[in-house]
Amino acid sequence: MSLNSDTDSVFSHDIFSTCFHHVTIKMQGNADYFITSGDKIRFFFEKGVFDDKGEFIVPKQRSLNKVGHALHAYEPLYKKVTHSPRIQGIAKKLGLVHPVILQSMFIFKQPGIGGEVTAHQDATFLYTEPLGRVMGLWIALEDATVNNGCLWFIPGSHNSGISRRMVRTPPGTFPLTDFIGQEQAHDDEKFVLAPVKKGGVVLIHGEVVHRSAENTSEDSRHVYTFHIMESQDTRWSPDNWLQPTEELPFPPLYTK
Template sequence: MACLSHLQLQKFQEDGFLVLEGFFSADECTAMQQRIGEIVAGMDVPPHLRTEFSTQEEEQLRAQGSTDYFLSSGDKVRFFFEKGVFDERGNFLVPPEKSINKIGHALHAHDAVFRRVTHSPKVQALARSLGLQRPVVVQSMYIFKQPHIGGEVSPHQDASFLYTEPLGRVLGMWIALEDATLENGCLWFIPGSHTSGVSRRMVRAPAGSVPGTSFLGSEPVRDNSLFVPTPVQRGALVLIHGEVVHKSECNLSDCSRHVYTFHLMEASGTIWSPENCGPLPLPQAPANTRAALPRAVHLEV
């Protein structure tokens, strides 16, 4: 199962994404969901750090007060919230457990359940069958897509945020812990859109200036008719090439759409841009990534 067939590999290379249904068992999905329930039950975010997550550029820039909470989350387990879930003092307007957009960006490093999944033999075998030589885990997220209020993720390429030289070294592994449907906000892709580089990059402000981010370039308006919906069942793993254009719509349905997702980088011969926002763990990271990625975790541990 973890080894891709020649046809699957070819499809991934052509489309820039690939669905592997049934990659994780129901028990494995339940273990991740139960663990996230415990983590959420212990959530304690002070009101001034309650940060609404948005993929819209203008809204990200408005949230400067909590920028540092986001920028320094690369090696931590932090909570980011849906829009409109707080009053002006930061008090919850909805039950806290229904307010979270995502938890990021280092569950893989800090939590035993998510570490086990991320470094599982079948994930390692999958990475090997994709030809990765020295895969490192550069970030992870648990995304909730809450019923009724789960926000959209606007069209983007992951390499805009996880930029490397050369490009083509970043890969997302997106795991559906619940069925992802047209109604609750499944992924949509533009097949084949991973072959023309990146249209914009998010860069952090230079050291010594006010912490923040800005974009170099801009996301073009995409032709909606090019996007292909990708509903999948619980347990599916979706491989996402770092440059493929993808999005998800908001969730207006009664059902949540939980996923656990993490990104790998081929560390061999790759330079992780020091202007990326994500700082990450591990001493054995290869020399060319050590400064910018002080804690990147090798997949094969």
């Protein structure tokens, strides 16, 4: 992945955890590095890739959890894919009038150590009024199987709203984000497996409950994913961790 002058390519030992029970500095590494990444390209490592001295204990090329959150704005390849006629066509078929791009990520799901993503709803983190205006597009760059950590969903769960939100805390407070509301317990037997072949696209409703398991296989599960929002008659919460900036307002999906 090449980086141009508009990206923030500073590497640090920032570990990204996909366990959503609580947010601490141990989970997000430098919390400021995470919360200010919405208009930048930044790098987040898997847990367990460093020893006590901060040295790699796995090959560097297998150390990253993800890259985010503005690939769609600064990397030509991902910008092209995000605004491609096929993606725009999907949005138009769904009746989206003024969709904008919120964030984008390359998720590695490294072989042997790719972390679990616990059950969650995207609207917990990307909250709108009214709800139902956010959708994830999840593009499989490799086969996503039960062995390497494909997605699982609870069918119909998008009809039940959300039980909690992650919000920014007041300035000068740590941690920089907190949860309001109660985490909901989910019956494992309700989850349905959703394997996807390389090149397949999964559309993820902002309120559907989904998760993925650890990757204990020898195969990676690379994904490019991004979220869009129907901006017409929609209020983006100022309490969300992710905020548009002067440098990068949420760009429109439709381009000429």
